[in-house]
Amino acid sequence: MSRPTPVDVVVIGAGAAGLMCAIEAGRRGRRVVVLDHARAPGEKIRISGGGRCNFTNRDAGPRNYLSANPGFAISALKRYRAQDFIARIDRRGIAWHEKTLGQLFCDGSARQVVDMLTDDLREAGGELRLATVITGIERAADGFTVATTAGSVACRSLVVASGGKSIPKMGATGFGYEIAERFGLALQPTRPGLVPLTLDPALLERLAPLAGVAVEGRVSHGKTRFEEGLLFTHRGLSGPAILQISSYWREGDEITLALAPHTDIFARLREMRAANGRQAPATALATLLPKRLAQLIAEREAGAGNLADLSDKALRRIDEAVNGWRLKPTGSEGYRTAEVTLGGVDTAGLDSRTMEARTVPGLYFIGEVVDVTGWLGGYNFQWAWSSGWVAGQVA
Numbered sequence: 279m280s281r282p283t284p285v286d287v288v289v290i291g292a293g294a295a296g297l298m299c300a301i302e303a304g305r306r307g308r309r310v311v312v313l314d315h316a317r318a319p320g321e322k323i324r325i326s327g328g329g330r331c332n333f334t335n336r337d338a339g340p341r342n343y344l345s346a347n348p349g350f351a352i353s354a355l356k357r358y359r360a361q362d363f364i365a366r367i368d369r370r371g372i373a374w375h376e377k378t379l380g381q382l383f384c385d386g387s388a389r390q391v392v393d394m395l396t397d398d399l400r401e402a403g404g405e406l407r408l409a410t411v412i413t414g415i416e417r418a419a420d421g422f423t424v425a426t427t428a429g430s431v432a433c434r435s436l437v438v439a440s441g442g443k444s445i446p447k448m449g450a451t452g453f454g455y456e457i458a459e460r461f462g463l464a465l466q467p468t469r470p471g472l473v474p475l476t477l478d479p480a481l482l483e484r485l486a487p488l489a490g491v492a493v494e495g496r497v498s499h500g501k502t503r504f505e506e507g508l509l510f511t512h513r514g515l516s517g518p519a520i521l522q523i524s525s526y527w528r529e530g531d532e533i534t535l536a537l538a539p540h541t542d543i544f545a546r547l548r549e550m551r552a553a554n555g556r557q558a559p560a561t562a563l564a565t566l567l568p569k570r571l572a573q574l575i576a577e578r579e580a581g582a583g584n585l586a587d588l589s590d591k592a593l594r595r596i597d598e599a600v601n602g603w604r605l606k607p608t609g610s611e612g613y614r615t616a617e618v619t620l621g622g623v624d625t626a627g628l629d630s631r632t633m634e635a636r637t638v639p640g641l642y643f644i645g646e647v648v649d650v651t652g653w654l655g656g657y658n659f660q661w662a663w664s665s666g667w668v669a670g671q672v673a
């Protein structure tokens with residue numbers, strides 16, 4: 279067997295975190311090889327943000343992340359901030375805009391971000407080996423030996439940046455978790471996050487007329503709430519507010535929808551009843567909500583008759599149905615459509631300044647494989663950039 283090619287750093291995964299880390303390590307003069315089984319680098323970047331890549335969030339901070347240890351992300355996010363990535367995008371001349379809630383997107387295409395990273399990697403002297411399957415990883419006296427279908431590589435530092443399980447069709451695997459377990463690191467249980475929620479068939483049938491209806495709503499789960507778009511689909515609920523809450527929701531939990539969170543439905547219906555009691559409740563509600571939603575709620579809560587027939591108690595019931603609609607999703611659409619994987623490599627086993635495994639010197643975990651998961655809105659890429667950058671300073 280031929281001797282393994284000696285390098286300083288092997289990065290497993292040419293995604294957002296892996297490319298960032300490899301660039302930084304390369305700029306420090308380290309000899310870096312990035313291995314990926316995919317045919318192209320940064321595939322999730324390319325399809326992200328509807329093809330425009332929501333590459334960061336201007337306000338990214340630890341409160342925007344879920345983790346068994348909520349303080350873990352603080353150090354990396356402080357050392358490499360959203361502003362640092364924006365400066366990189368600006369230096370490259372990529373035009374961008376803020377869409378909403380601090381979410382920054384390319385004006386043109388997400389490909390510009392992938393090209394920036396692969397060009398930077400090349401300039402930093404890093405080598406990208408695509409379509410390469412890793413067949414084994416062994417601990418060596420002064421590092422690791424990584425066996426692949428294209429020969430073996432020996433390295434001092436091994437950086438695992440293989441992402442989560444979301445969208446297996448795009449090459450996502452649980453490989454990073456296997457490596458962590460193999461080296462004795464603990465895992466936090468994984469589950470799909472930022473994912474549409476499904477409803478039971480009986481409820482779905484009743485809500486069938488709403489498929490396609492969207493509102494600017496508020497969704498709550500306990501004390502956590504998000505006010506963003508909410509969409510009824512033929513499978514259940516989707517839209518940014520639902521994706522956000524899905525990361526907090528657990529099977530068996532209830533969520534509460536407010537479909538017109540800034541409208542006092544009770545007060546408005548009372549006014550309308552006083553002004554024109556002969557109106558049908560559905561017609562009155564349709565001035566406050568999308569028509570199909572107004573119809574469904576009025577049919578369910580008001581029955582036949584007009585506004586004048588409805589007592590204050592009945593109006594309150596309608597108000598509750600609109601802004602305090604409690605329901606129990608039956609599940610989620612799973613990894614097939616989830617944007618991220620919650621859980622992962624337990625942060626207790628990692629140094630928050632460097633992402634190095636505490637018990638295995640030279641082994642690093644960065645990006646989504648780590649138990650740090652961001653909200654929807656550019657936070658996940660910022661975690662990939664920040665964790666990749668800090669590891670790249672030392673690996």
Ligand code: FDA
Pocket residue numbers: 290291292293294295296313314315316319320321322323325326327328331332333334410411412439440441442444445448449450451452453616617618644645646647655656657658659660662
């Ligand atoms: P990432 O998944 O990017 O990269 C992992 C790499 O490892 C891949 O290239 C993969 O091929 C490789 N790999 C996996 N297993 C391997 C193995 N066994 N051997 C070799 N290589 C292997 N976030 C955000 O902030 N803004 C956004 O706009 C979006 N939009 C978005 C849309 C969609 C449809 C999805 C699915 C996700 C998003 N996200 C997002 C989330 C974001 O894409 C995600 O959090 C980051 O890509 C994570 O970066 P990583 O580098 O950790 O993993």
